[in-house]
Amino acid sequence: MKLCTAMQPMIPFCILTASTLALSQFGFYLWRAAIISIAAESYSSNGPSGGGGKSSNSLHKHDFRSLSAIHDLCPTLQRPSLNLQLVTAYYQAVQAIGNLCEARISFISNWAALELDVCTRCAEVLVDERRRSTQAFFAEVSSY
Numbered sequence: 001m002k003l004c005t006a007m008q009p010m011i012p013f014c015i016l017t018a019s020t021l022a023l024s025q026f027g028f029y030l031w032r033a034a035i036i037s038i039a040a041e042s043y044s045s046n047g048p049s050g051g052g053g054k055s056s057n058s059l060h061k062h063d064f065r066s067l068s069a070i071h072d073l074c075p076t077l078q079r080p081s082l083n084l085q086l087v088t089a090y091y092q093a094v095q096a097i098g099n100l101c102e103a104r105i106s107f108i109s110n111w112a113a114l115e116l117d118v119c120t121r122c123a124e125v126l127v128d129e130r131r132r133s134t135q136a137f138f139a140e141v142s143s144y
Contacts, residue, residue, distance in 0.1 A: 039118045
């Protein structure tokens, strides 16, 4: 009987822990769905990679760093739809996982390669979004 009484304070703690883990997992999946939906958006043909004759299929996972640098150089004229710093942190974490599992576990390295491509595509769409908003702003300003 004494053991049962000692375990009673643990029940709310276990429920709180499980609820917190479930909520954080839901938040992560929601954020990842936002990345995937942004990466699935179309962009104009004269964007950072479209104007040079490069199609979106030819983007390489290593293009993320250059796209991130371009994104940081572009001015922010409207509220951003997604913070690229979080995408960069996710990219680096997935890249580390992929590098650790590259030789040993092929399905994880394949998953990591797909995720790196999604991050690169997301960065490309965000850079193009900033470029379009900057062009629209300058067109509006020059019309006065």
